[in-house]
Amino acid sequence: MENSDENGFCSVTGIYNSLFSSPPPHSSHPLSLPEFLLQHTPHRPSNPAFVDAFSDKTLTYADLTSLTAATASALLAAGVRRGDVVLLISPNSIYFPALSLGIMAAGAVFSTANHLLTRREIHAQVEDSRPVLILTTGELRAKFDGLNIPRPPVLIDQFLSTLVTPAADDDIALIDCRKIELDDAAVLMYSSGTTGRSKGVICTHRNLVYMAGVLRHVWGSTREDIYLCVVPLFHMFGFSVFVCGAVAAGAAVVVMQRYSLEGVLEAVERRGVTRIPAVPPMVVQLVRMVHVAGDYELKSLREVICSGAPLAKEHVDRFAACYPDITLSQCYGLTESSGPLTLCDGSEGRFNLSIGRLIPSIEAKIVDIRSGKSLPPNQNGELCVRGLPVMLGYLNNPEATSLAIDEEGWLHTGDLCYIDSRGLVYVVDRIKELIKYKAYQVAPAELEDILSTHPGVADVAVISYPDEEAGEIPMACVVRKAGFEIQKDELIAFVDDMVAPYKRIRRVMFVDYIPRSPSGKIIRRLLKDIDFLNQLTEILARL
Template sequence: MGDVGSGFSSAAGIFRSLCSPPPPPSAGDSDSSLPEFLFSLAPPPPADKPAFVDASSGRSLSFADLRRLSGAAASALSALGLRRGHLALLLSPNSLPFPALALSVLSLGALLSTPNPLLTPSELHALVLDSSPFLVLATLDLAPKLRSLRTPLPLLVLVEPFLSSLRLNPGPIPIPAVRVSPHDPATLMYSSGTTGKSKGVVATHRNLVAMARVLRHVWGSEEHVYGCAVPLFHMFGFSVFVCGAIAAGATTVMVGAEGRRFAAEEVMRAVAAHRVTRLPAVPPMVVQMARAARKAQHFDLSSLREVISSGAPLARQHLERFGMCFPLVRLSQCYGLTETSGPVTLCDGVNGRLHLSIGRLIPTVEAKIVDVRTGKPLPPNKDGELWIRGPPVMQGYLNNQEATALAIDEEGWLRTGDLCYVDTDGLIYVVDRIKELIKYKAYQVAPAELEEILSSHPDILDVAVTSHPDEEAGEIPMACVVRRGESKIKEEDIISFLENKVAPYKKIRKVVFLEYIPRSPSGKILRRLLKATASNQQKLEVSARL
């Protein structure tokens, strides 16, 4: 027996996708590398069609240019000794050559790692020690970070001179013939580490081709023009633009392509100039666009059909504010992890213009909602940990079998660590991170629920809820609050604001006022830093009273 509306099978305890599956892979698709898959699409996109456009300079890279540059770079990297099984680091902000350089490494059977360019030299040092790269492709601006490493430096290839040398040979250059297995490691991307030490996530070519095939199926209209304002070094950007957009034969417009910080006005200008139709984003970008809505009247944004937010849950107030500011734009959310090689839920095909849910499962993946205490699968409308299984799920963590075994069970289920539920329509909602649940006496309190309520207070600019040790209760909910403007709101005001809005065990019992809430670039609250910041603030307050 099953629930047709939600996709739930009560016999198996599994939710299955309600979306139509993509066509079965052709004979070549099932055993191809990512570059082979992307460069053998049928029908292929027009050779002269722009694959990537730099919005600031107007320069572009056609699909033919992309293939040629990938082949030329692969030949040059092969001449430098890069081989199957080697690791290459690409240390670069978004740029036109980024996708071609990435595909050139993958076409040789080498493993590609794309560190965040904002990492400090000491953080890069730890990453190099962990991954042992054969060579590093770095921009001129970022190379000094590598030269200061306290370890023998891998072969350093400067991107700008490297690309200049390729341009000296303008003829067609085939990609070197290297036999790459779909089960070979393809990318090594490091998880954010917001709740623990960052781990290297290994995705295979099979994982990435599976993601590319699904995104081509779901978003496969060549008429779309994508705006790229999220980093390609992150799995969200890499999967959507290097895998999905190329597979769909769509044009990607890079905004802030040389590593500049996100600017809402710059994005609006790019949307108007290049007729962008779909804009993947992270919550801080959505918030900034709403705040800059007055400037929107200076640009023709009529082409923009959808903004897709991912990376962290989007609070209701921000979703509704965006909807008021941009009434003709659909605002949806999607969900994915570095461990799932990109988004595993989408709102595509779901009715409505604003979406609190993260959508439905993409084709080819299955999900369970598992009781965090008993480990048993739960039916619709019950909160539990989201487990995911399917072709996009990673191979495992680099050199960490113990962490891999804890994340993926013997049946291939990935434990996401997110507390979610699936409604009767198959829509998935994120409740909170399981590790961030506050254990108050015998009850579990989800910080995100309290944060959403508190963020509606007119005197609160930003807020995060975390646990505070308590001898009697074990933990109590504590609100870390950033006041708005010149507000004089006090602890008792915040506590009373929640008085009749939540159950007694969920009440805020302590408030700390901060200057800012530490967050990642995607908008996730950095809980470890938050607790340290709150602790320091409390010490200052005690010192001041003494």
């Protein structure tokens, strides 16, 4: 086979292989994720694992291990059994990792959700996942009112207060993890995926152990690293980087419950933060507010790692000019891939428009979206990946699973990409229809379903609209029903109360018809052309 050492492409198979060296084997015997992270990685028990950015409260690695074991014991005593789903809904906190790992150590499936979801959205997820236990905060408890669940939600503070943690000098065992198989479900996170509405993504212990080992291998087992956790832990990006990667590396993580630019800058200065995993709006704000950043000492910060959506060249260039001593890198991943699929580590230059190279041991193809053929370097096609981090499938949805993962095990990402002659991956566009609002996924189909119930709407389609700060915002293209004079603000307000803030309609465009294919599928590309013509007409009218 002709395999290029420079880009990892094999011209015979049409497959790209990773240019990173493979990580060493995790262990001579199978391990669950909690075992791998807390009993088979080199930690100093007294070192900080998670630190609250506001209160300075700290969990050492010894604390993390004992809390994980105590959580597992309490859940088993409460009747939670192997394979049961336990739902944890909470803002970021230093206890989130211990609770999630404790759920898995008990053999249960850890599930989570965005705490900004409405009652309607949370109820739909609970109906789908059927958790036997829900852990949440007092502020969020009301969102579960009226749910048909086996027992009322348990408040996290109360749950933690009842835990019996082992003494610091005890040999802490994470229950009897021999009953947990590597291919058992470990995590259930919800994603709109590549096909529209939200679905439960099942990731196994094998998926997550692999991801933890890869991140430690690529980023290094450097206990001196201090990460800042400001992206949500309920999202796979945050969970994989902080609960899997940082813990596997023995690093310290400073946790912010809510994002603010001043809070980020203060944490870097006070805590000596070395790395910040971020999303594009954070990078944009760092550039816009560089005059504020000048009041803080940021010399410890070596790298900002951006994910969630591609960064425009303009923002990369402006960041480079504003922060010449800080590396800005990008990575790319999916909930369905258990975390990052590409990383920029080792790429030349401090600022890179690429999303990096394929992580160790992963295979990829760039597939022509018309012919289905594998493409060589520097040609655009759909990115498809295969390997150990790819999910088990979607919960109770074999049809969606088969659409996402083909018979040969290739996960179709729905993203139009190319891989260059050096093996660097670039995102060109999205084939899938999801809208990325501040790195959150917004499914047009969900908003269309809501808007179609308005009595004044005859037909509707939702498309993305470019926005410098958010990346994209949802815009509704609406056909008015005859006899109704509905206004834009009315439609925006109609949706507001039914969805989480990040899903809200931000613009409305009235159209005469919604272009559809013979099968009834909305042709969103044509709607974007109509929007462009409308904007051009408005500009010409002002001249």
